[in-house]
Amino acid sequence: MNWLTNFVRPTLQSLVRKRETPENLWEKCPGCEKMIFHRDLIANLHVCPHCEHHLRFAAKDRLRSMYDRGEFQLLTVPGVPTDPLKFRDTKRYSDRLKENRTKTGDDDSMLVAAGAMGGMNVVTAIQNFAFLGGSLGMAGGEGMITAAKAAIDRKAPLLAISASGGARMQEGILSLMQMPRTTLALSMVREAGLPYFVLLTDPTTGGVAASFAMLGDVAIAEPGAMIAFTGQRVIENTIKEKLPAGFQTAEYLVEHGMIDLVVHRRDLRDTLIRLFDLLMNRARKAAADGESVAIPQIGYAGANDAEGVKRAAE
């Protein structure tokens, strides 16, 4: 296997993208409603140059902005049963899945990446909001387990980047069961003495907030991100009152002691590298002392598929 071909080639990909995007495209900022030149938006990591509003950032673009030279590998996540409930609302879930796979080019909403950040190995599990609202289903659970296993194998810190409306209703109870499953994954990383960080992006709600997203050793949020267990409409309908200003924003959460930091997107990479480097102390000491860190056994066949590396198709 040629190792190099399995790296994402950022330059080539950005060339392709440029051709797809008309030069004169403008976007309206959802924060200040001013128009932003598309090229400026990309150069500015999808942050509004006028008001600093952090726009949604596609998962792979975000990964490129964080890893050294924009290079990372996407790890293969073991497959899961498709549409186990044969769920149908106004549409078939299996059709929704197909549409979203075509739209994003990914199998599901959770991607697992590995690569270097500041020269240090870091594994990332990232949710793509563009895929069914980033909802957490069985594939997402396998994604977190795959990421945890990769982090432990590589003695690397694990970063989870949440962007999700919550559990995937169309997978019923099996989606709810991903709350304990993802929690289990990060527990194993923690037991291996490796740092587990979460970057909470807009939005992080429901079953995702109430599991892996709120359990980081360090919890970082993007400015203005909506972070909640229950959505605002549901709360308003229950209490029949207006909600406080800034309720459930990243800034509100940091003020209430629920997260550690709110970090501007341009400072994120440096912040992560600095904190990972400091907190890798235990793992490095153990390695230097020739101690083998007790590596928890994940012990089921599917997780080993994570060894396979898949090309980041786009």
Place this chain on the structure above:
Amino acid sequence: MGTETFLEFEKPIAELEGKIKELRHLADNGEVDIGSEVARLQNRTEQMLQETYSNLSPWQKTQVARHLDRPHFSHYVAALIEGFTPLAGDRLFGDDRAIQGGPGRFRGRSVMVIGHEKGIGTDGRIAHNFGMAHPEGYRKAVRLMHMAEHFQLPILTLVDTQGAYPGVGAEQRGQAEAIARAIEALLEVKVPVVCVVVGEGGSGGAVALAVGNRILMLEHSIYSVISPEGCAAILWRSGDKAREAAEALKLTAQDLFKMRVIDRIISEPTGGAQRHPQEMVRRVGAAIEAAFAELDNEGSDYRASRRQKFLEMGRVGLA
């Protein structure tokens, strides 16, 4: 019969029972001899209950699971746990009566019992916030889970909640984090954990107390990622599609057993737990005893086997 509250689909049963009452009233006044007629009607009622309850739709089961006369945490504990001593408070902010918990003795075994309490009667329901917990409830539960671990008490949980409370204070004080920590704590403890969904297993607020070595459900209880009403509002954009949503969500004990999410179904007496609460409590007691006995025999690393169970969940036995 143990309940005066009839569900919509129980109308024919209610009518029969009304007739029986009427006849009895007449007989008390010495007006007619009704012995055989009452027996006939009672037979008919029993038959009808049997038929209705062996063919409940998911939406009907949802209503049965929420029935106010079903036995609650407090009933189970009063009948099954000797010396149960509820402990209060999360040591951080307050005490949440929607979740009750404390040590007690179950058939000779010291255990830590934790569960949702929906409350009895209007005042009781308000005092217990209808079983919808705030972060304090989950944090109290975590405190008790750690205490159980420290003193090596097996954990028994009884799940019965519509969901965690959706309110400003709950969000301010970290509802999501509190639930996540409870899940984490149940994955961490080395003692055996047995969970019973006795009524409504509503979403994250339920799973926070339902990560066990054995997960049991009552025959007409439900356990779901979202309420049928909530699901209908989001996916159908209409609250009156709850019936359809209940079907689609596959939230019955029978569905969950097929998907291997739960280990055992505890059968309910004819007409549901709400009609024969004492008999229901007895059956639940027997099922809990059996579950602990099974775990005694397994007798090794309960944490590892619990983790393995959740790792495998969804990977085995699904089409």
